[in-house]
Amino acid sequence: xxxxRPWLExxxxxxxxxxxxxxxxxxxxxxEAKAGHELTVTTFSLLxxxxxxxxxxxxILPALHAGSIVLAxxxxxxxxxxxxxxGADPAWTRQVFGFAxxxxxxxxxEIDVEHLVPRVLEGKGxxxxxxxxxxxxxxxxxxxxxxxxxxxxxxxxxxxxEFGFVTIDARRPVDxxxxxxxxxxxxxxxxxxxxxxxxxxxxxGRSRA
Amino acid sequence: xxxxRPWLExxxxxxxxxxxxxxxxxxxxxxEAKAGHELTVTTFSLLxxxxxxxxxxxxILPALHAGSIVLAxxxxxxxxxxxxxxGADPAWTRQVFGFAxxxxxxxxxEIDVEHLVPRVLEGKGxxxxxxxxxxxxxxxxxxxxxxxxxxxxxxxxxxxxEFGFVTIDARRPVDxxxxxxxxxxxxxxxxxxxxxxxxxxxxxGRSRA
Numbered sequence: 001x002x003x004x005r006p007w008l009e010x011x012x013x014x015x016x017x018x019x020x021x022x023x024x025x026x027x028x029x030x031x032e033a034k035a036g037h038e039l040t041v042t043t044f045s046l047l048x049x050x051x052x053x054x055x056x057x058x059x060i061l062p063a064l065h066a067g068s069i070v071l072a073x074x075x076x077x078x079x080x081x082x083x084x085x086x087g088a089d090p091a092w093t094r095q096v097f098g099f100a101x102x103x104x105x106x107x108x109x110e111i112d113v114e115h116l117v118p119r120v121l122e123g124k125g126x127x128x129x130x131x132x133x134x135x136x137x138x139x140x141x142x143x144x145x146x147x148x149x150x151x152x153x154x155x156x157x158x159x160x161x162e163f164g165f166v167t168i169d170a171r172r173p174v175d176x177x178x179x180x181x182x183x184x185x186x187x188x189x190x191x192x193x194x195x196x197x198x199x200x201x202x203x204x205g206r207s208r209a
Numbered sequence: 210x211x212x213x214r215p216w217l218e219x220x221x222x223x224x225x226x227x228x229x230x231x232x233x234x235x236x237x238x239x240x241e242a243k244a245g246h247e248l249t250v251t252t253f254s255l256l257x258x259x260x261x262x263x264x265x266x267x268x269i270l271p272a273l274h275a276g277s278i279v280l281a282x283x284x285x286x287x288x289x290x291x292x293x294x295x296g297a298d299p300a301w302t303r304q305v306f307g308f309a310x311x312x313x314x315x316x317x318x319e320i321d322v323e324h325l326v327p328r329v330l331e332g333k334g335x336x337x338x339x340x341x342x343x344x345x346x347x348x349x350x351x352x353x354x355x356x357x358x359x360x361x362x363x364x365x366x367x368x369x370x371e372f373g374f375v376t377i378d379a380r381r382p383v384d385x386x387x388x389x390x391x392x393x394x395x396x397x398x399x400x401x402x403x404x405x406x407x408x409x410x411x412x413x414g415r416s417r418a
Contacts, residue, residue: 029238040266042308046259053251095304099251 001073003178004185008069013189016063018055020048020074039134041086048079049096056100064101076100077163081155085148086135105188107181108160109170113149120145210282212387213394217278222398225272227264229257229283248343250295257288258305265309273310285309286372290364294357295344314397316390317374319366322359324380329354 001017008015029047039047063070076097083093111119120126128134131141132148160167168180210226217224238256248256272279285306292302320328329335337343340350341357369376377389 040262042262043259043266046255046262046305050252050255050259053249053255057249057252089307092304092307095301095307096255098298098301098304 001071003174004071004181007182008071008185014066014068016059016068016070018059018070018072020052020078041083041088044086045079045083045088045093045096052076052079052097053099060101072103075103075106077106077156077159077165080159081152084155085132085151104192105184106160106163106165107184108156108165108167109177110157110160110167111153111170113146113153115171116149116153117146210280212383213280213390216391217280217394223275223277225268225277225279227268227279227281229261229287250292250297253295254288254292254297254302254305261285261288261306262308269310281312284312284315286315286365286368286374289368290361293364294341294360313401314393315369315372315374316393317365317369317376318379318386319369319376320362320379322355322362325358325362326355 005015005017060070060072079097080090080093084090120130126141126145128141130149131145132151133141133144135144135148137147138144159165166184168177168184170177214224214226269279269281288306289299289302293299329339335350335354337350339358340354341360342350342353344353344357346356347353368374375393377386377393379386
């Protein structure tokens with residue numbers, strides 16, 4: 001994502017970034033609630049949805065109206081996958097996110113658990129939530145991480161088929177991934193230009209970092 | 210509500226109270242957001258839903274499992290009415306609250322704006338939100354209050370027909386209202402006893418204070 005934005009800007013596009021759980025309104029509440037480990041899946045889902053709604057209406061929609069391309073590092077599909085793994089009714093989750101704008105292009109960086117584990121260990125390490133410890137899948141964080149992420153990945157793969165994600169093999173080096181991302185974005189923009197669509201431009205979602 | 214609880218306890222029932230926006234998790238966030246006056250209807254709705262979910266799962270469900278009667282001073286119907294008046298899609302609001310337990314008995318204290326105005330003025334006065342000032346119905350708080358509350362009342366009346374609220378004329382003195390409330394609760398409990406339902410007992414919702 002950090003490499004995609006400057007490239008798009010050099011190509012002459014206005015670009016706006018947005019993440020997940022970055023809304024000033026709720027970031028603190030979500031962090032507090034996580035610290036207490038006492039959220040049920042319904043509350044958890046609704047908090048994330050409120051956070052997302054806040055970002056959508058204060059960042060994403062205004063940026064689109066201003067003619068920017070919005071790069072969203074994770075979008076509602078992250079909630080779809082997580083909620084389902086945590087046991088929420090998938091139909092309900094989709095209804096809750098019924099207000100969301102459907103992205104023009106979703107780039108899915110697919111990875112398997114075997115390749116994910118070393119990257120997480122080299123990075124910030126395994127944390128409580130990313131390891132699904134709240135689901136009591138195991139007392140060992142490593143084992144829990146593997147089980148939880150395996151379920152999440154299966155969910156993302158199913159969502160990818162359902163919503164037509166463009167899948168990019170994320171087991172490869174950063175350069176190769178970035179090259180693929182740019183190719184897909186450039187192809188999308190070229191086809192959008194041919195359709196000569198007026199503003200607002202397009203939203204790009206990327207469902208795994 | 211304050212009069213209903215001691216009466217039920219004297220009758221030998223365990224009773225638990227719950228309000229609206231009283232969840233420790235979100236009370237601060239909702240107050241902060243209100244102070245900023247920058248919530249859109251979607252975010253607003255989801256925040257209240259998250260708050261309600263938190264109370265449902267941490268207070269209401271455990272109390273019911275323990276065999277208590279739960280008295281809820283306002284329930285999801287408050288959100289149904291407010292969201293609609295603020296412009297949210299009513300079908301979406303109901304979907305969002307799809308996780309909620311349907312109350313066994315809803316007592317609706319119906320009042321008209323003419324009787325509501327003096328009570329509010331004698332009480333805490335007209336505040337920004339209760340007056341619907343965020344909807345820009347008028348710059349004069351009195352005029353805005355009247356318009357906003359008239360719309361809300363129309364919405365509550367429609368919900369009452371749809372969901373079979375027991376309507377109680379709240380224009381009368383407190384004693385008369387309390388007497389009616391007790392009659393309806395006693396009738397409900399007697400019929401529930403005849404049906405000899407096992408625990409958990411019943412949830413009572415009251416949609417207007």
